[in-house]
Amino acid sequence: MYRLIILLFLALPFSGFTQTVATGAVFDYNKKTLSLPGVTVRNLTTKKTSTTNNAGKYTIGANVGDLIEFTLVGYHTDTLYLTNLLNRTIYLPVKSNSLSDVDITAVKMNKEILNAKDPLAEKYTLLNTGGNLDRKRMKDKVGGLNLNLGYGKYKRQQRKEADLEEREGYLQEIDYNFTEKAVTELTKLEGEELKNFMIIYRPSVEQVKAERPYRYAFYISRAFYAWKKLTPQQRKLQDLPKLKAN
Template sequence: MRKLIIFLLLALPFGAFAQTVTTGTVFDFSKKTLSLPGVTIRNLNSKKTTTTNKEGRYTIGANVGDLIEFSAVGYHTDTLYLTNLLNRTIYLPVKTNNLKDVNISAVRMNSQITDAKDPLAEKYTLLSTGGNLNRKRMTDKVGGLNLNLGYGKYKRQQRKEADLEEKEMYMEEIDENFTAKAITDLTKLEGEELKNFMIIYRPSVEAVKGERPFRYSFYISRAFVAWKKLTPQERKLQDLPKLKADQ
């Protein structure tokens, strides 16, 4: 008995401080081998923050489904949606120069100059960070007078894709937990009543997202109480009106 108590006391600190983390390294997009120290990494779900070390490496507490933001002075901010906690390599593109403060007057240009391609301009494609989001390819040139005007649109598309993937994740969670077996075990509903109950009281993505972790058994029990208060007619799904045949 004494040995068991000593073992539990020794094991307790390790369990108490264990946490789930994700790791990786951040590099400059154009100079792939240039690691970036001092990049700020924020977990937008837990609000945890850290920075990359002198070798560009980071470790931050996270769970699958969290959104991780990477930001640094002079670089575009990027956001990563975690579908797993594997080690990642992140590439941040440098921000383009702002030409608002440049005043140009009495400039004479000819067709040979204006039709020439900027030798310093380079095309780049933002890499997929860890294979999580299907990033939109960018073909806007960086450098010269061709500014990267499509980045804002790309970011909006990126957020939209992250929202859709997040919604699909919650819908899969609902499918796995709000099942006919789970409902029957708690309520004894079967057949047509079970099918109608699942359609009427299926939890929404917003409800599941707003309460983490979502207690499905508790929700099913509360829904069943509400179900029993419905009239037999209210428990039936109303058929859609039939369309009249064309005369």
């Protein structure tokens, strides 16, 4: 009888130890030693929530494969995809929309200097009337009008080239950050699944351009979270329809 009671007593606690936790600390991205208390730590998979203590440390129930979100007012939100349950340190960058402070020093100017006329300025402005008419000397301060019909086309071409250069820059940035190595480290995908994931979830130029700086690790984690909800058929690339023979 006593042996049975002891066995039951020893067996009960083990059910409580099956739950796992994620631990770590959160710091300011620019000031690496500045811990951040009050950060909301949310397990997006289980919906559990916790906060960091005065030392910036956190503990939350989690398992491998869960998605953990870190939010704090005034800071960018970050998300961590758990590939293991080792202690993790998170660095949150500050949101900054304000311009840098500029010190303005007053300078006392001499009125004679302010009112002085430019000695190199032309006294008169010539107006090109075209045709056989002679140029008329104008005594007003309004500049002459010189039409250039090709200028608008030139400016449009310049803008088009600038847009293409900007787009090429974003494409190079995506190629540099959205790589098989980066995706594999976060998702553990390999082979055909890795190729399909990268084609389906490759970030667009518009996405990257809309959020600067673009957080590729955060995007890959969220994309993988959505990927796991797809059916095996949805994870495969659909074949293009075959053309009918003439």
